[in-house]
Amino acid sequence: MSYDDRPWLGRYAAGQATDFEPEFTDALAMFRASVADCPDSVAVKYFDGVLTLREIDELSDAFAVALQANGFTRGDRIALYLQNVPQFVIALVAAWKAGGIVVPVNPMSKTRELTHHLKDSGATALLCLEGLYAGVARDVVGDTDVRFVVTTSELDYQSRDDERIFKGIERTRHEGTSDFVELIAAHAGVRPEPVSYEAHDVAFLTYTSGTTGTPKGAMNTHGNVTYNAQVYRDWCGLSSDHGVLGVAPLFHITGLIAHISVSVLTRGPLVLAYRFDPGVMLDAIREHRPAFTVGAITVFIALSNTPGATRADLASMTTVYSGSAPISPAIAQRFEDDFGIYLHNVYGLTETTSPSHLVPRGVHAPVDPVSGALSVGVPGPGTMVRIQDDDGNDLPPGEIGEIVTSGPEVVLGYWNKPDETAHALAGGQLRTGDVGFMDERGWFYIVDRKKDLINAAGYKVWPREVEDVLYEHAAVREAAVVGVPDEYRGETVKAYVSLKPGTTATPDELIAHCRDRLAAYKYPRSVEVIDELPKTVTGKILRRELRKQAG
Structure with a gap:
């Protein structure tokens, strides 16, 4: 089903929907x-x-x-x-x-x-x-x-x-x-x-990952929790028949909302397996037949590469979402080809109590023809999202800027940190630190984190675009791109990749693959093949660790 077949999405994308009433305040x-x-x-x-x-x-x-x-x-x-x-x-x-x-x-x-x-x-x-x-x-x-x-x-x-x-x-x-x-x-x-409780009472203090400084306790309220649990239920078409597979850690905002809170609201069972091990998780799917989950793309890459994994094993998983890290269109297509499951995108932060944007169930997200990025969806009901420049000015569709979000899912602020709250949440609008754009139809796309921008001889290179091209290579399992110091260009592009079991690819071959598909200033000048890329416990690839490794 295409976006244009669902005209009600336009109202939601504009933050103007009025027929979404939360059932619970706490x-x-x-x-x-x-x-x-x-x-x-x-x-x-x-x-x-x-x-x-x-x-x-x-x-x-x-x-x-x-x-x-x-x-x-x-x-x-x-x-x-x-x-x-x-x-x-x-x-x-x-x-x-x-x-x-x-x-x-x-x-x-x-x-x-x-x-x-x-x-x-x-x-x-x-x-x-x-x-x-x-x-x-x-x-x-x-x-x-x-x-x-x-x-x-x-x-x-x-x-x-x-x-x-x-x-x-x-x-x-x-x-x-x-x-x-x-x-x-x-x-x-x-x-x-x-x-x-009232809707504004704090339910969780979920700590940010600390990638940009000391971890801060985001004050997720009871109203935040019940709102986004209902967004998942209604937008993803969930019921008590949709058992929830707990692939995300429960301490993480995804586990707290997309697993526990969704399970409570829908009255469907939550399937737990202690911690993520692809073989153990695959056995849990086979045994308990859950239908819904939200996990990092690395989770689905790991499941697809588990020996013995078949379409029949995953047949119960009818509603699957991927968040925490961007999805390459090539990986999404490969997963659908292999297992018959479309990986719907979802985007959010700790400070948005899990989702702020979703691809509605049954809808294939568009791919931007210029950047090649897969859309992360449209904003949830009652959510207003702006694309702004560095001076806080709103940008028109197609222009790249910082994603700024306000709505029922946005936290009150950070625990005992008024200065940080005032900086990141001025006027209740969350400056996400993520860079992206909105197209003419209201679909949103994430380009990258501001801090990950590579400046190669004055040219801006967003790692996501290079990573998506690397994922198009048949041997690439995971990829991460970082900027490294360069005497001539100031910074240059370096890629780290891990390969699928049983495949081979040399650094020169991968560089050539990118050079044929990217502008001259974008393709990686060096590629390092490693066994595993460093990740957070939620499966997000840690570019900062690779930058340290690169020196």
Whole structure:
């Protein structure tokens, strides 16, 4: 279906839709409504473990009471230092029932990062995996405001103990901590005092990746959460029949909204598999047959390159979205050819509480004929997006500038950082730092991050364009392009690539491939073939690490 077959998109793209009314003003009310309507619906599948909405409700009641019994009060923060395990969902709901704010922490965080998150948020409670407590948290909490530590095991709530994931993991009790399962058992059957929220109350403090400085806690409100959960449901055509595959980390804004919140709103099961391993994830798809997910393009590249992966394995995945990193049109086409699945684009940031732009389900996004970029979609209902120059002037369609977003999904600001809030969110408009343009029909395209622009002898080179050309080569699995110092040109273009298993390509061959397809100042002067490109835990390729490596 083409864009022009869906005329209502034009109103949404202009931010003028008036028929999108949020059903809930807060995330806890959304959860309670789902429990009341469908208590026996499966909420979480974790290997062979199953939890219903009723069970999540009862377990979260008990944990909320345990939190309150240990001094947790309205407005307090609890940090969740976990992988993709059921305890994350239980504790998230429990924190809201106890009146608190959730601080999701990347389980790959080490001492410095965890210390920053705990101190900056002022968290008074911490729930973490036993191994993470022993390896990191034990040496951190004493220097923070944390006064109540709960540990838990990834082996709980399932009995399969898949060696590909759990090999070498054993349950370990730590002095000075409480056990999650034991706490819940001790408070089973007790309900916390009811609490309620307004749309502007903070639900999460989700920390930015820190790629442009010290990580900041974005204040995602309950209204942000319920709005974007509903956007996903309505724009992607989701229902309780669409199980959600948890490929994104739950600590990330994609996991929090596109996985947990969508699952709660639609009453469809959330399939968890501890952490992303392509073979394990493929088995989870085969077993549980989920239909919907949102993940980085590197996730789908990894799944497609998993030995034994077939069309039949992925046949249940009828609604698949890719975000976090741009999609090359060549990769999207290849995935559709191989598996019959169209990878819809979605674009957003931590500060937009996941999506601000989506390609509606069933619509193939256009490719810009000039840049070759695949559109990231159109803005969600009630969302206003501008393309602006460096002086804050609005630019017309086709002109490249910074993407500036305002709407119901945009956060209040950054926790305890008024100066940063004023800079990035002046007047409630988010300056994203992403560069792109809008075409005449309202489709948006991302060119790149401002800081990734390469200036080669005065010519601007956007890495995305070069990467898209590299992805057209049959042997290229992943590609990243950076600017490196050059005595003559100031900067020049360098590419890093990894190859598909069983293929070969020399640097000279890849340079020639680009030279035939790009202007002379754009093609890479050097190409380095490496086994794996550095990535964040969400699958976003880290160009900054490659710049450091290049010197």
